[in-house]
Amino acid sequence: xxxxxxxxxxxxxxxxxxxxxxxxxxxxxxxxxxxxxxxxxxxxxxxxxxxxxxxxxxxxxxxxxxxxxxxxxxxxxxxxxxxxxxxxxxxxxxxxxxxxxxxxxxxxxxxxxxxxxxxxxxxxxxxxxxxxxxxxxxxxxxxxxxxxxxxxxxxxxxxxxxxxxxxxxxxxxxxxxxxxxxxxxxxxxxxxxxxxxxxxxxxxxxxxxxxxxxxxxxxxxxxxxxxxxxxxxxxxxxxxxxxxxxxxxxxxxxxxxxxxxxxxxxxxxxxxxxxxxxxxxxxxxxxxxxxxxxxxxxxxxxxxxxxxxxxxxxxxxxxxxxxxxxxxxxxxxxxxxxxxxxxxxxxxxxxxxxxxxxxxxxxxxxxxxxxxxxxxxxxxxxxxxxxxxxxxxxxxxxxxxx
Numbered sequence: 001x002x003x004x005x006x007x008x009x010x011x012x013x014x015x016x017x018x019x020x021x022x023x024x025x026x027x028x029x030x031x032x033x034x035x036x037x038x039x040x041x042x043x044x045x046x047x048x049x050x051x052x053x054x055x056x057x058x059x060x061x062x063x064x065x066x067x068x069x070x071x072x073x074x075x076x077x078x079x080x081x082x083x084x085x086x087x088x089x090x091x092x093x094x095x096x097x098x099x100x101x102x103x104x105x106x107x108x109x110x111x112x113x114x115x116x117x118x119x120x121x122x123x124x125x126x127x128x129x130x131x132x133x134x135x136x137x138x139x140x141x142x143x144x145x146x147x148x149x150x151x152x153x154x155x156x157x158x159x160x161x162x163x164x165x166x167x168x169x170x171x172x173x174x175x176x177x178x179x180x181x182x183x184x185x186x187x188x189x190x191x192x193x194x195x196x197x198x199x200x201x202x203x204x205x206x207x208x209x210x211x212x213x214x215x216x217x218x219x220x221x222x223x224x225x226x227x228x229x230x231x232x233x234x235x236x237x238x239x240x241x242x243x244x245x246x247x248x249x250x251x252x253x254x255x256x257x258x259x260x261x262x263x264x265x266x267x268x269x270x271x272x273x274x275x276x277x278x279x280x281x282x283x284x285x286x287x288x289x290x291x292x293x294x295x296x297x298x299x300x301x302x303x304x305x306x307x308x309x310x311x312x313x314x315x316x317x318x319x320x321x322x323x324x325x326x327x328x329x330x331x332x333x334x335x336x337x338x339x340x341x342x343x344x345x346x347x348x349x350x351x352x353x354x355x356x357x358x359x360x361x362x363x364x365x366x367x368x369x370x371x372x373x374x375x376x377x378x379x380x381x382x383x384x385x386x387x388x389x390x391x392x393x394x395x396x397x398x399x400x401x402x
Contacts, residue, residue, distance in 0.1 A: 053191055058089035061186040065179045077161070080107075080172050084179030089187045092254065096187045100180040102147040107176045110135055110154030111169045117155075118164040127164075131155050198251035200338060203277050206244045206285050207335030213237040213292060214328035214391075217299070221321040228303040231296070238296045241289045252282055277338060288331075288394050295387035302380045312381040316365045320381075323358040323388055326351055330395045352396060359389070 038048075065085035069078030084103065090096040113135060117127035135155055139148030154172075158164060163172060187193070217234050220226040255276070302311040311317065329351065362385050369378045 050193065054089065054193060057186055057190055058086050058183075060190075061089050061183045062086040064186065065182045068182065069175055069178060075171075075175070077163075078175065080157075080175035081179035081182070084176050085183035085186070086179075088180055088183030093184075093188045093192050096184045099145065099147055100184050102143070102145045103150050104176055104180050106139075106144050106147050106149075106151040107154045108173055109138065110151035111158050111172055113151075114155035114158040115164045115166070115169050118159060124159050124162075127159050128156070199248070199255050199282075200277055200341075202244065202248040202251045203281055203285065204335045204339035206241065206248055206289070207331050207338055209241055209244055210285075210288060210292065211328040211332035211335065213241060214324050214331060217296070218321040218324040218328065221317045221324070226303075228300070231300045231303045235296045235300055238289070238293045241292060245286055245289050248282060248285070252279065281338070284394055288391055291387045291390040291394075295384060295391075298380060298383045298387070312369070312384075313365075316362065316381065319358055319361050319365070320384060320388070323355065323362060326355045326358065327388060327392050327395060330392075334395060355392065355396070359385075359392075362388075 062082040062085050065081040066078055069075045069081040084107070088096050088100050088103065090099055110131075113131045114127060117131035118124070121127050121130060132152055132155060135152040136149075138144070138151060141148060144151070154176075158169065158172065163169065213234065216237060220230045220234065299311075312320075333348075362381070366378065366381050366385060369381060
C-alpha cells in the first residue's frame with residue numbers, strides 16, 4: 001500500500017512538472033513567433049511591415065487628434081477625438097470611410113439617447129438602466145456594421161462625465177467628427193494601405209505548396225511500402241492547399257476593397273504595383289487545388305482493403321510518380337514566375353517531351369489493365385491519370401493530351 005501511495009505521489013509530481021512546463025513552452029513559442037515577425041518586418045516589404053506601418057499610423061492619428069483638440073482648440077477633456085481617430089485607421093481607406101460613417105452615427109445615437117434618458121430620470125443610474133439595453137440592441141443593427149457598440153460606450157462616457165446638456169453633447173459630437181476626419185485623412189494620405197502584394201504572395205505560395213504536395217506524393221508512390229498513413233498525410237497536404245486557397249480569396253477581397261478609392265490618387269502616391277495577377281490566376285489555381293484534392297482522395301480509397309483490391313502495379317505507379325515529379329517542377333516554376341514577374345524563363349522543351357512520354361506510358365498501361373479485365377485497378381489508375389492530366393493541362397496547356 002505504501003508503494004502504491006509513493007507511485008501516486010510520483011505521478012502527481014510528474015503531472016505538476018508537465019503542467020508547469022506547458023506555460024513556459026507556450027511563452028517560448030510565442031517569443032519565437034514575435035522574433036520571426038520582427039525579422040520579417042526588418043527584412044523588407046510584407047505583411048509584417050504593413051502591420052507596423054498601420055499601427056504607427058493609428059498612433060499618429062490619435063496623437064494628432066489630441067494635439068488639435070487639446071492644444072489648438074483648448075478642450076480640457078479632449079478624449080473623444082483621439083479615441084475615434086485611433087480606431088478609424090483601418091486596413092483600407094474604403095473601410096475607414098465606411099466605419100467613420102457608421103461609428104459617427106452610433107456615437108450620435110448613443111449621446112442623444114443618454115442625454116434624453118438623463119433628462120427623463122434625472123439620475124445617472126436610472127439613465128443607464130433606461131438607455132444602455134436599448135443601445136446594445138441597436139448595436140446589432142446591420143447598418144452599424146461592427147461599430148454599433150460605440151453607441152453604448154458613448155452613452156456610458158457621457159453619463160459618467162455628467163456631460164448631458166445640449167451644448168456638452170454637441171461638443172462631444174464635434175470632437176467625434178474631428179477624430180473621424182483626422183483618422184480617415186491620415187489613413188488616406190500617409191501611405192494608404194493597398195493589399196495587392198498579398199495576392200501575388202499568396203498565389204506564389206500556393207504554387208510552391210502545390211509543388212511540395214505533388215513531390216511528396218511522387219516520393220511515396222515511388223516506394224512499395226506506402227500505406228493508409230502515407231495517403232492520409234497526402235490528404236492533409238491537400239487540406240493545406242485548401243487553406244492557402246482560402247487565404248488567396250481573402251487577399252483578393254482585400255485588394256478589391258483597397259481600390260475602392262480613385263486609382264489615380266494611389267498611383268500618384270506610388271501605392272499601386274504595376275502588375276497585379278489577374279483573377280483568372282485565382283480561378284486556375286482553384287481548379288488545380290480541386291484536382292489534387294480528387295487525386296489524394298483516390299489514393300486514400302486505393303489503400304482501403306474493404307473497397308478495392310489494392311492500388312495499381314508498383315511499376316506503373318513508379319512511372320506515374322515520375323510524371324507527377326515533372327508536373328510538380330512546373331508548379332514550382334510557376335511559383336517563381338508569380339513571385340518574381342520580371343524573371344521569365346524559356347519553356348523547358350525537354351521536360352515537356354519527357355512529360356508526354358511518361359503520360360503515354362501510363363496510358364498504355366491503363367489500356368493493358370482494361371484489356372485484362374482488372375476493373376477495380378483500372379478505375380483507380382484511370383482516376384489518378386485523369387487528375388494528373390487535369391493539373392498538367394492547367395500548368396502546361398497542350399502538353400499533356402487527354
